[in-house]
Amino acid sequence: ATTAYLHSAQVQERRGRLRAWNFGLVILAFLLVVFGTFIVRSGVVPSVHTFAVSAIGPWFLGFLAACLLFSGALLAWRAGGLRSTGQPAATVSREGAFALQNLLLIGVVAVVFWGTILPLVSGMLGQERVVDANYYERAAGPLLAALLALMAAGPLLPWRRAGAPWLRALAWPAGAAVATLRGLLVFGVRSIPALLALPLTVAAAVTCLVEYGRAIRKWRISLFVKRRRRYGAYLAHIGLVVVAVGVAASHFWQQEADVTLQPGQQVSVFGSSLIYADAEQRQLGDHSELVAVIRFGDTTLEPSRATYAGLGGQSLTHVAITTTPLADIYVILVGSNPDGSASFRILINPLVSWIWAGGGLLLLGVAFGNLGARRAETVTAVTRPAVVPSWR
Numbered sequence: 001a002t003t004a005y006l007h008s009a010q011v012q013e014r015r016g017r018l019r020a021w022n023f024g025l026v027i028l029a030f031l032l033v034v035f036g037t038f039i040v041r042s043g044v045v046p047s048v049h050t051f052a053v054s055a056i057g058p059w060f061l062g063f064l065a066a067c068l069l070f071s072g073a074l075l076a077w078r079a080g081g082l083r084s085t086g087q088p089a090a091t092v093s094r095e096g097a098f099a100l101q102n103l104l105l106i107g108v109v110a111v112v113f114w115g116t117i118l119p120l121v122s123g124m125l126g127q128e129r130v131v132d133a134n135y136y137e138r139a140a141g142p143l144l145a146a147l148l149a150l151m152a153a154g155p156l157l158p159w160r161r162a163g164a165p166w167l168r169a170l171a172w173p174a175g176a177a178v179a180t181l182r183g184l185l186v187f188g189v190r191s192i193p194a195l196l197a198l199p200l201t202v203a204a205a206v207t208c209l210v211e212y213g214r215a216i217r218k219w220r221i222s223l224f225v226k227r228r229r230r231y232g233a234y235l236a237h238i239g240l241v242v243v244a245v246g247v248a249a250s251h252f253w254q255q256e257a258d259v260t261l262q263p264g265q266q267v268s269v270f271g272s273s274l275i276y277a278d279a280e281q282r283q284l285g286d287h288s289e290l291v292a293v294i295r296f297g298d299t300t301l302e303p304s305r306a307t308y309a310g311l312g313g314q315s316l317t318h319v320a321i322t323t324t325p326l327a328d329i330y331v332i333l334v335g336s337n338p339d340g341s342a343s344f345r346i347l348i349n350p351l352v353s354w355i356w357a358g359g360g361l362l363l364l365g366v367a368f369g370n371l372g373a374r375r376a377e378t379v380t381a382v383t384r385p386a387v388v389p390s391w392r
Helices: 002-015 019-042 057-077 094-124 133-156 164-169 171-186 192-217 222-226 228-252 352-369 373-383
Strands: 255-261 266-269 272-284 287-296 299-301 304-308 314-318 320-323 327-336 342-350
Touching: 002 019, 002 094, 019 057, 019 094, 094 133, 133 171, 133 192, 133 228, 164 171, 171 192, 192 228, 228 342, 228 352, 255 266, 266 342, 272 327, 272 342, 287 327, 299 320, 304 327, 314 327, 327 352
Parallel strands: none
Antiparallel strands: 255 342, 266 272, 272 287, 287 299, 287 304, 304 314, 320 327, 327 342
């Protein structure tokens, strides 16, 4: 909801439209924050994030109801002063892209909201239902793909109406998307979601890079300062694209393998050798641990399995994790065998580090876009010359 407001506010700023809609988005964002707190603190929906059941839940529910009533009444009261003042724009325009993007984002909000409250609603109707990851992939996946397509085409759209120059500007992102699609097909990728998501992410990144290239090509570095909001937004978009690539790669190309190794044997992981050195038994207070020592380049991994004799022999697995620029590698010790070998489960999640890097780029873009913004507004307000009418 806040992302939708961040974009639609530009339409209000530039064109004087969507004023009531933006007011509603701000209200919705606040109500969702309160609702999320209510769910976590009340325990009405089972979740690993839920606190113990307490008496504070009804208070949050009452506060949420009061906020909803007050906000709705305020919006209705001020509706007359929130009418759009600008002229309507064509459907294919920057305004149209922002409106469609807002609808898609609210669609994602609706999908997540329904998936969250479904156990509560279905339980009230007599049969509790819980959704899994497949629901979010199928319901939100197409919406997110459409958002990526808008990230590729939307920034190139002019205000009010698009013409032939916009179609020519689409050549770069469209060409990059087609080239990426061909490359994926050549390398044997046949997953429809992957063939859809990755070309769109590349197209969105190319759109932002083209805009940067135009300013650099003309040696107009001052544009980055004068239009820092615009170029900060492009940098944030690039960060979001990097996050999308990391999420897509870790989801579509996750690998899992079960191996049994003798001491000194190795298995190849992303071009490097994972060598099983030895295993040792350690006694640590109230439990014992079987620890496997694994060499992965210069890194030593120690997956282990702890056994608690005082708890009836219950065991707990400790996963060893290492991170490379290409993947996160998880090594799980399944157990040891009488012949001295050990069994492991190895999970490889590609490009997880890209998710963190993309998040950093997104924050950097936000910081750059807002750098000195308040000071610039203050100076403008103070130094703006008075308008003196001429009576000649």
